[in-house]
Amino acid sequence: MTDGRPGYRGHRPILVFAALAITLVAAACGGDFPQSSLRPQSDVAREIDSLFRGIFWWAMGVLVVVEGALVVAIIRFRERPGAEKPKPVHGNTALEIAWTLAPALILIFIGVPTMITLWRVDRPPPSSDIRVEVIGHQWWWEFNYPDLGVTTANELHVPVGKTVDLRLKSADVVHSFWFPRVAGKRDLVPGTENQLWFTPDSVGVYPGQCAEFCGTSHALMGMLLFVDTPEEFERWAAREASPQESGAEPRPSDDPSVLAGREVFFGAGGCISCHAIRGTPAAGILGPDLTHVGSRSTIAAGVLDNTPDNLVRWINEPHDVKPGNLMLDMGLSDEQARQVSAYLLSLE
Amino acid sequence: MTTGGTYAGGIWSWITTVDHKRIGILYFVSSLVFFLVGGIEAMFIRLQLATPENTVLSAQAYNQLFTMHGVTMLLFAVMPMSAAFFNFIVPLQIGARDVAFPRLNAFSYWLFLFGALFLNSSFFLGGAPDVGWFAYANLTSSQFSPGHGVDFYILGLALAGAGSIVAALNFIVTIINLRAPGMTFMRLPLFTWMTFVVSFLIILAFPPFTISTVFLLFDRMFGTLFFEPAGGGDPRLWQHLFWIFGHPEVYILILPAFGIISDVIPTFSRKPLFGYPVVVYSGVLIAFLGFGVWAHHMFAVGLGPVATSAFSGLTMLIAIPTGVKIFNWIATMWGGALRFRSAMLFSIGLVAMFVIGGLSGVMHSSAPADLQQTDTYFVVAHFHYVLFGGSILGLFAGVYYWFPKVTGRFLNERLGAVHFWLMFLGLNLTFFPMHFAGLHGQPRRTFTYPAGLGFEGFNMVSTVGAVVTFLAVLVFLVNLVRSLRTAPTAEANPWEASTLEWSISSPPPPHNFDHTPEVTSRDPLWHDGIAPPPPGEEEFHMPNPSFWPLVVAGGLLLVMAGALVGLPLVLLGVAVTLVGIYGWSFEPIH
Numbered sequence: 017m018t019d020g021r022p023g024y025r026g027h028r029p030i031l032v033f034a035a036l037a038i039t040l041v042a043a044a045c046g047g048d049f050p051q052s053s054l055r056p057q058s059d060v061a062r063e064i065d066s067l068f069r070g071i072f073w074w075a076m077g078v079l080v081v082v083e084g085a086l087v088v089a090i091i092r093f094r095e096r097p098g099a100e101k102p103k104p105v106h107g108n109t110a111l112e113i114a115w116t117l118a119p120a121l122i123l124i125f126i127g128v129p130t131m132i133t134l135w136r137v138d139r140p141p142p143s144s145d146i147r148v149e150v151i152g153h154q155w156w157w158e159f160n161y162p163d164l165g166v167t168t169a170n171e172l173h174v175p176v177g178k179t180v181d182l183r184l185k186s187a188d189v190v191h192s193f194w195f196p197r198v199a200g201k202r203d204l205v206p207g208t209e210n211q212l213w214f215t216p217d218s219v220g221v222y223p224g225q226c227a228e229f230c231g232t233s234h235a236l237m238g239m240l241l242f243v244d245t246p247e248e249f250e251r252w253a254a255r256e257a258s259p260q261e262s263g264a265e266p267r268p269s270d271d272p273s274v275l276a277g278r279e280v281f282f283g284a285g286g287c288i289s290c291h292a293i294r295g296t297p298a299a300g301i302l303g304p305d306l307t308h309v310g311s312r313s314t315i316a317a318g319v320l321d322n323t324p325d326n327l328v329r330w331i332n333e334p335h336d337v338k339p340g341n342l343m344l345d346m347g348l349s350d351e352q353a354r355q356v357s358a359y360l361l362s363l364e
Numbered sequence: 365m366t367t368g369g370t371y372a373g374g375i376w377s378w379i380t381t382v383d384h385k386r387i388g389i390l391y392f393v394s395s396l397v398f399f400l401v402g403g404i405e406a407m408f409i410r411l412q413l414a415t416p417e418n419t420v421l422s423a424q425a426y427n428q429l430f431t432m433h434g435v436t437m438l439l440f441a442v443m444p445m446s447a448a449f450f451n452f453i454v455p456l457q458i459g460a461r462d463v464a465f466p467r468l469n470a471f472s473y474w475l476f477l478f479g480a481l482f483l484n485s486s487f488f489l490g491g492a493p494d495v496g497w498f499a500y501a502n503l504t505s506s507q508f509s510p511g512h513g514v515d516f517y518i519l520g521l522a523l524a525g526a527g528s529i530v531a532a533l534n535f536i537v538t539i540i541n542l543r544a545p546g547m548t549f550m551r552l553p554l555f556t557w558m559t560f561v562v563s564f565l566i567i568l569a570f571p572p573f574t575i576s577t578v579f580l581l582f583d584r585m586f587g588t589l590f591f592e593p594a595g596g597g598d599p600r601l602w603q604h605l606f607w608i609f610g611h612p613e614v615y616i617l618i619l620p621a622f623g624i625i626s627d628v629i630p631t632f633s634r635k636p637l638f639g640y641p642v643v644v645y646s647g648v649l650i651a652f653l654g655f656g657v658w659a660h661h662m663f664a665v666g667l668g669p670v671a672t673s674a675f676s677g678l679t680m681l682i683a684i685p686t687g688v689k690i691f692n693w694i695a696t697m698w699g700g701a702l703r704f705r706s707a708m709l710f711s712i713g714l715v716a717m718f719v720i721g722g723l724s725g726v727m728h729s730s731a732p733a734d735l736q737q738t739d740t741y742f743v744v745a746h747f748h749y750v751l752f753g754g755s756i757l758g759l760f761a762g763v764y765y766w767f768p769k770v771t772g773r774f775l776n777e778r779l780g781a782v783h784f785w786l787m788f789l790g791l792n793l794t795f796f797p798m799h800f801a802g803l804h805g806q807p808r809r810t811f812t813y814p815a816g817l818g819f820e821g822f823n824m825v826s827t828v829g830a831v832v833t834f835l836a837v838l839v840f841l842v843n844l845v846r847s848l849r850t851a852p853t854a855e856a857n858p859w860e861a862s863t864l865e866w867s868i869s870s871p872p873p874p875h876n877f878d879h880t881p882e883v884t885s886r887d888p889l890w891h892d893g894i895a896p897p898p899p900g901e902e903e904f905h906m907p908n909p910s911f912w913p914l915v916v917a918g919g920l921l922l923v924m925a926g927a928l929v930g931l932p933l934v935l936l937g938v939a940v941t942l943v944g945i946y947g948w949s950f951e952p953i954h
Contacts, residue, residue, distance in 0.1 A: 067730060094703065094704070131673055202666060227664075233423055
């Protein structure tokens with residue numbers, strides 16, 4: 017036995033720890049966090065954020081009191097040589113009632129705002145200015161605007177100040193729709209339809225991604241939210257609604273590789289077995305609709321910027337870019353891939 | 365004073381043992397190995413996430429590792445390490461000579477071991493499950509998970525889960541029936557109380573999980589449609605059944621640690637536990653409430669505001685009994701004479717860390733706030749404060765506390781302090797930044813993340829913290845090996861503790877107590893609370909070693925393997941099981 021040997025050697029470890037913690041907190045509050053839930057840009061996200069901040073400060077209060085009491089006990093009641101034997105206190109009814117009631121009271125201050133926010137957020141949308149059907153696929157997003165005749169993928173455009181009414185479905189497994197800047201998560205469950213709404217209040221581009229594990233490339237199921245001015249949105253919607261081509265003839269192009277790429281797309285590439293381009297014979301339904309794909313800023317569900325080189329990479333090495341996904345490597349030559357890439361980028 | 369026990373005997377004596385103490389040691393060694401396996405899996409995860417768009421692991425490998433990290437840590441490390449203490453300590457604390465069903469106890473151990481080994485063998489047999497420990501339908505269907513990983517998950521957990529249920533029943537019977545005279549329920553040491561509560565949680569929580577895995581097995585192997593939306597099934601059914609198990613499972617993991625520190629803190633404060641009845645009742649209440657909150661894991665599923673309100677409110681209520689426990693531990697220390705031995709350091713560490721995990725838990729209980737937090741690193745931070753800061757620190761407190769009782773030797777206190785502080789630093793460095801990463805939008809279960817979202821710094825700090833934590837575990841292993849090579853010098857009650865296990869020699873003799881003690885007080889060793897034994901030798905009978913539990917468990921293992929290999933192996937397994945049960949039933953008792 018080693019009675020009396022102190023296992024406790026001052027408060028230095030605690031001080032080091034506190035210094036580290038403060039540095040970390042300072043680093044965590046500054047900086048640019050484009051996907052942060054703490055930078056709300058819609059009515060719903062702001063409600064949730066202010067609810068969270070209220071709870072956060074209650075929690076901080078409790079944390080300080082409890083950890084403080086613990087530290088005081090550690091310092092004050094160390095065993096000292098020659099001290100009296102501690103009194104064998106078995107309890108104290110008044111104290112125990114007090115510290116049962118105290119958390120209960122605090123919970124009222126947390127529970128009431130929770131219920132108020134819950135019933136405001138979790139209800140049918142107050143209006144349906146923009147209706148969008150969202151369909152989750154492994155691992156990309158399909159967005160249909162039934163009132164506008166628009167179908168697109170991975171990039172959701174909405175006008176600022178309008179209430180967006182989303183109907184969420186899944187084509188395969190459970191996914192979760194999450195743009196932290198404008199709303200909390202809502203799952204896309206196969207066999208059911210879920211609903212989510214928000215009213216964005218600031219123009220901008222906000223990243224989001226799938227938040228329910230949905231298989232191999234769950235991490236690569238990103239998306240972008242474009243909150244446009246009303247004019248921008250109208251222009252975008254009008255363009256997206258228009259078919260890419262009218263009639264069976266390809267649109268003329270100055271660039272011969274665009275026409276060659278179109279040949280490959282509709283022929284040897286086999287692209288049309290999965291992809292659609294409205295106004296052309298391409299009417300595949302397994303992959304994203306590529307109508308106006310040239311005007312999108314990213315491809316492969318937010319994984320790559322929409323550039324000629326990235327398109328070539330995506331066409332030639334789809335499984336390096338996104339492991340396990342359904343896009344087939346059609347074995348195109350580099351030249352063919354370049355041509356298809358030029359054709360797709362011409363689809364503005 | 366009884367004469368001390370030894371653990372003499374070869375490997376056969378361990379294979380056939382039905383001694384609760386040896387089975388406890390088997391549980392401990394096995395769970396420690398799986399703790400290291402789960403830790404190495406965590407290190408790979410942190411290496412991959414150290415920098416954005418890292419390529420240490422492929423997506424497939426990452427998904428297998430995060431799945432197996434969860435399964436291994438929860439079911440093959442923390443639960444069996446708790447079981448190690450149930451086995452070794454509970455009979456000693458209640459003044460019994462063994463558990464009620466010693467052979468069944470061995471059977472539980474073999475089922476756990478075979479289940480864990482079977483599931484881990486999938487790494488070498490075509491790939492481990494890669495669908496998360498929660499294995500949400502319908503990602504687990506044969507369409508979306510065509511490999512055998514999910515089958516290994518179902519069959520391995522069926523074995524281990526059966527072992528847990530059998531063990532839990534055994535402990536319930538033991539604690540109800542084998543208490544020494546005078547050891548009333550309100551005199552039970554807190555660790556035994558929490559074992560009792562957790563055993564009920566296990567027998568009530570595991571069957572729903574077993575049912576859901578059987579449904580899944582039928583979906584995958586026989587074409588039923590329980591979770592298949594195209595056939596009228598519903599993937600949400602899995603989520604409900606899973607969390608009806610999964611949430612009580614959290615309390616199965618934490619309550620033993622609460623029990624441990626409720627014994628350790630009074631010992632090293634030289635004061636009885638403050639508010640003993642309240643600490644007991646709050647543990648029971650946590651367990652009850654734990655069955656009514658499962659859907660707080662599903663707030664994003666779209667349950668509607670009525671159900672969401674109910675589960676949100678019930679979840680908040682859990683904060684009350686939990687808070688009461690924390691206050692009672694601090695009040696136990698208040699006015700005491702605190703000795704900061706390693707066991708005490710880990711216990712205080714638990715209190716300090718669990719408060720953080722509990723408070724982030726209150727944040728999740730608020731359903732609208734949780735819609736932002738669920739499935740992000742904020743949740744990862746929360747449950748690691750609960751399960752690492754809580755369960756793991758508590759179990760280490762138990763290791764340092766009972767090591768002299770189990771082995772007759774001491775773990776080195778200086779290395780113990782180094783172990784504690786490194787682990788305290790490491791776990792905070794690892795898990796604290798995850799709060800920020802999650803709130804700033806980093807989802808969990810992702811094998812990579814892009815640069816530019818601001819996650820880089822948090823993840824790098826977490827990875828550094830993981831390395832520090834790993835070093836702390838190495839320090840513990842060094843301490844363990846060094847201590848086992850020292851001479852056994854521990855007396856019966858080196859910590860001057862109050863409970864019955866400290867009244868007998870360290871390590872205890874095979875029959876534990878020469879005379880069944882008669883208890884007259886809640887802290888018997890502090891208040892002359894053991895009546896003087898009657899004169900003369902006490903007659904008792906100890907059970908014989910038996911290999912039949914191993915045979916039955918082995919037969920069931922063959923059945924599970926046969927489910928993947930073919931019908932002949934299943935039939936062989938059934939035959940072995942039946943022979944084993946026959947041999948077990950007619951084994952002569954001398």
